[in-house]
Structure formats: C-alpha cells, structure tokens
Amino acid sequence: MAERRRFENLLPHLILWVGIAIVAFPVYLAFVASTHEPAIIANGQMPLTPGPYFLENYYRAIFVGTTGTTREPVGTMLLNSLVMALGIALGKIAISIVSAYAIVYFRFPFRMAAFWLIFVTLMLPVEVRIYPTYKVAADLQLLDTYAGLTLPLVASATATLLFRQFFLTVPDELVEASRIDGAGPFRFFKDTLLPLSRTNMAALFVILFIYGWNQYLWPLLITTRDDMQTIVIGIKKMIVTSDALTEWQLVMATAMLAMLPPVAVVILMQKLFVRGLVETEK
C-alpha cells in the first residue's frame, strides 16, 4: 500500500512540476537576460545562468532609461501604471458596489431594464467601443491625463454582477433587522453590507488591479506624451524595429519590474482573495 501511495503522490507532482516549468521558464529566461550585457543577447547565445550585470542593468532601467530611444525611465512608467491600475480597480469597485446595491435593494421604474443594460455591456469590451470612447475622452480634454487613462475603463458589468449575486445571498432578515434597529438605506449599506462584502471586494481588487495594470490598447491611444505612458506601453516602445540596437537587457529588466506590482498584490492579498471567491461570510 505504502509503495502505491508513494507512486500516486509522485505522478501528480510530476505533472505539476512540468506545468510550472512550462509557465515559469520564459520568466526565468527574461530574468537571466536582464542580468547580462547586451552583446551576449544580441549574439543569440543566451546563457541559462544569471550574469554579473544585475545591479547596473536595473539601475539604468529604473532611473536612466534606454539610451537610443530617450524614453522615460521605468520609475515614471511604474508610477503611471500604478495610478491607472489603482484608479481602475478602486473606481470599478466603488461604482459597481453602489449600482449593485441599487439594483438589489431598491424598487424603481425600469430596474430590470437597468440591470439588463449593465449586463449587455459585458459584451462590449474596450476594443469594440474604442472610437466613440476616444472621441468623448478627446472632447473632454482627457488626453494625456490620469482621468483619461482610468475613467473610461471604470464602469464594470462583471463586478456589478458579482456584487449583485453576493447581495442576493444576504438574508432578507438582516435588512429587516436593520430597519427595526433604525438603520436607513445609507446606514445599512455602510454598517452591514460593506463590512460583509470585505472579502468580495478584496478578491475583485486583485482581479481588477491586474486587469488595469495589463491594459494596452487604451493607454496606447490616450497617451502621447512619454511622461504619461504606462509601463506596458513603455516596454513596447523600447523595442526598436529600425536599425538601432534594442537594449534587450533593459527591456527584460523593465519587464521583470513590470511584473512585480501585480505579483505583490496577488501574494499580499492571496488569503482574502481565496476567501472572497469560495466563502461568503454570513
């Protein structure tokens, strides 16, 4: 029996390790590339072990930027990305929790129509409505601003639906008890619903932060100035296609740096994230 169990444990582990290797190897390679001098990579002889230029490359990526393309240093881009991702995540959570509250707890004319309208926007990602959105943003003088980067992406059907589903599981008696306890709609929201939604909000924050962080098309359109560009755009612009030499070690270092904030968010909020997805605290 013991033998068999050992084998049964081994197989899943083997599969998992293969999976991890497939996912993690490119990341590892990017890390390795970010620690060598440009000539080695340009030669096409990628070593499999980290090189000696770690500190120098990262210092240049963060504070100086690439020489050839005179782009902003990574520090500014990270800040832009951070503002955008935080703005999108927090804005989405705030707007969707309030609209879900309205849809679930209030009877008003065209309530279901409002709900279905929100639902339908699920089928319209940024890419589909890109032209009108750009026009509106441009007319409102939002080009090259943080508001322009975040506001058009803030409305979220997914988050509204998620909060709606959660609110529907909150027992009606809790609303009734609150009413008897003298809590009006605002107090009920603040004192009962918000604290109960804490884990849901955390889970959503993780998902939406990464969503915001990884935005590519919209920031590409809305920002023209280098000091407003996000890191995802920055990486793309570092890769020169003309005859100049792409500084791959800096591109890779930037990519590594771009990965850090989402990874940090996931790791820090992992516990709340899982709880928010699997359990509802009632």
Next chain:
Amino acid sequence: MAGVTFREVRKIYAGGIEAVKGVSFAVPDGAFCVLVGPSGCGKSTLLRMVAGVETVTAGEIRIGERVVNDIEPAERDIAMVFQNYALYPHMTVYNNMAYGLRNRGVPKPEIDRLVREAARILEITELLKRKPRELSGGQRQRVAMGRAIVRQPKAFLFDEPLSNLDAKLRVSMRVEIKKLQRQFGTTSIYVTHDQLEAMTLADMLVVMNAGRIEQIGAPLEVYERPATTFVATFIGAPPMNLLRLAAAELSGLLGASAAVPPEGGILGVRPEDLVLAPAGARSDGGLALPLTVETVERVGPESFVYGRLARGGDVIVRIPGAAAPSFGEQAVAIAPRHKLHVFSADGSRRINS
C-alpha cells in the same frame, strides 16, 4: 407599554395572493399572544405587518393608541426576534445589541448600562466580545433575545424563534421566554406552527387557517371547546378523532333535547377522552365504537392505539401505561357524553356547548 389592535387587516401580495383576509382582534397590554396555524396560514405575514417590514394592504394596526400602518419599523417601538436570528455577522455580540440604541442616539454610558443589564439577565455576559459565528444555536438565540430586550420596546414580536433549535434546547428556551415575558410584562406576539409551544406559552391563543382566524381564546379553552373541526384537529396531539354522523345517530347520542341539523354533523372525540373496553362492552348513554386494533405505539407513560372502526373509518385511542391490546384484537372505545364535541357538517361551526 401598549396593546396591539388589528382591525380588518388584509394583505394582498403583488400577484394577487391574499395572505391575510380581514383579521380583527386585540392583544391586551402585557399579554402573551400566540398566533398558531399551519405554514402558509398568514400568521407570519400578520406579525411582519406589525413589525412594519411588510406593508398593510387594508385595515388598521394600532400599537397602543397609535395607528402604525405608515410608520417606519424603527419608530414603532417594537423589537423582533427572527427565526434565523438575523444577527449582524460582522459585529460582536455587544455591538449587535448596541446597534439599535446607537442608531437612536442613546448616549454611550446608557447603551453600555442597558447592554450589560440585558446580558446579565440572559447570562451571556462572557459572550459579549464574540462574533455570532463563534456561538452555538442556543447562544445566538439568547443574543437575539438580548437585542430585543435592550430596546425596552412596547411589544416583542417573535417569528418562530425556536424552530432552528434542537428539541431539548427548544423546551428550555420556551420556559425561559415565558419567564422573561412575565418579568418584563411586555406585550408579546409569538408566531409558531408548533401547537405544544402555542399551548404552553400563550395567555391568548389565536388559531389561524388560510388567512383567517379560526378561534381566539385561552389555550385550555381552545383545547376544551374547539370552535371548528380545523381547530379540533390542529390543537392536541394526536389529533381529535372525527366521525361524520347522520342526524338520527347524532340525536341518539346527544339526547332528544339537542338541536341537531337535518343534514347531520361531525362528531369529535379526543384520543385521551376515549377508554378501551373489552369487545361487547356498552357505553352508558355515551359513545361506544367497536374496533379492531391495527397498530400500537408505546411511548412509555402512555400508548396510542390505532384502530379500524367496525362502522368504517379510523380512530386513535390514548391509554395510560404500556399495557395495550395487541394487533387484530377486538375492543370497544368508550367516551362519556360530556366529552363529545359536535360540529356542523361542513366543520365550520361548533354545535354543542
């Protein structure tokens, strides 16, 4: 403190379902009123209308002298205990009890005094810092009670508060609720489908069926003189035996002086009022029903004998002790005349006094 008065109260839900069909009665100040009936009879709806969490379609509900139809729940000066307790999951026991007081702007030291006093009475002082999920069902029930009594309301409303507890706890909480209500002397309306709870708690029993009141009275009065066949079978366990009899048979049983309707009526006799006699025995001017024993349930202090009547139909006889006849035996169930209940043929009216 104040009584609660219902005048022609109706509830029609969106969709046209009439849950409460015109109900009028008054709960005197300080009384413990129990609304009892099968599920769907409208008792919970009625209670929720008093609480204000359900609107009143027509009629009038007064708490004390004040018509409360259009008054917010918080301003009705009532407290409600819910079946699932409805404690705020994210608040400590202390905050659960203090929340309503805080919303009313009661000063902090006063809140503290009231909460600690209620906790002392309910013996939950050591639980004050815990959250509801760390409590057992019985403890949650106590906290829910605590949340009700800290507010010192004009009326307590209970919506099947014990049905989520196990049988043993239910009995002890039942005694406790009765004790607390006596202590505070607060008018209480209590909804349950459990007739034993209803009988033991009530000063005033209101039996409801299909949105209407079947009978109002003191528990024993309702038990001894049920007004309809519905009440007769609902109150008392096992339920009253009912037999459909023709007019001639009825007047034979009740004596010539009794006014018996020509279409006959329904005769009722409680299992505990019947006595089993050997086959062939006769009743002295009372009821005698020859039967064949089909099943016997022995529960210790008493036994229930299920018999098939010779004239057709079934009967349950409750006899003391465990010495009961066995399957297939012939016997006669006998009851004296004054233990018989007679109802009109449709069961809606009691005929004998």
